[in-house]
Amino acid sequence: MFELIEAIDIDVDAGALAGAASGAGAGRARGRAWVDANHPLLRDHFPDAPVLPGTWALELAAQVAGPFVEELDRHRDQSNPGPDRGRPRWAVLAMVRSAKLKQPLWLPAALEIEARTMRVDAATVTVRVDIGRAPLSSEVAVTAELTFGLVEAPAGSSAVAQREARLARWKAAF
């Protein structure tokens, strides 16, 4: 489902990341996605009235928030004095703390996804993600709190290379 995200922009506030006790306000990520009404997996959701499934909204939220969390972790690693400094970590979605589907997102839809930090711990980061039709300032349709666990990234696989290329593409497109 990576084909739905079109662009991503990540902005880490290094000062806030270092200063805040909880890590709230340590940055923001914004993503853009396009979901077509004729997506083959949505024919039954629902016939003649395609609407974005809640699970898809959470998946899109994670696809934007995950790279954001990783970039936060990389920034934090720069001031890490420990022996594990420089070992990249991946963000794995560990908990959907809450998810509110405030209104249906009828398709087709150009979506904006915005993630902000709520809490930054050594091995987990919790972000709040808002999703709505572009521009997001109009009305938020989905709000979720997602917690990511940070795990050591595997090295040297083709999947990793594909992932890095995908992220670079998304960033360049913003």
Place this chain on the structure above:
Amino acid sequence: MMTDPDLVAAVIPLVRDTLGLGEEVAISAGTLPFYDLRFTSMDLLDLIFRLEERFGVTIPEGTLYRLARGDLDDAEFCAQGHLTAQGRSQLLALLADSPLAIFPDRIHAATLQRFCTVAAFARLVAHLLAEAGRDRACSS
């Protein structure tokens, strides 16, 4: 000023909500979330969020470590990731309401929360409220 029993009574529903447990599951001050209710680290994080929201406190990572360490410096409290004998004594004193049998000889510094009772979490909140110099009444 909320008394300790009032705080425990306010914390119990939060523990219950964290795991989605009904009233038929007995939870008391002495309940050990990790041992009795099978808490995971994600459940603990969820509970921390609930405590922060309910009581208006901030519980940064390392709060329990800091409380257990007290006036000891890091080297006196913890060596190579495990509590020293002195550190272990301090932890046991802080968590005196937890059964002695659950504390292993070597306690990893990252596992301190596993030994907390519900009452210990209430005491943590009380400490933070006192630190913040606030006096909050339980609100329904």
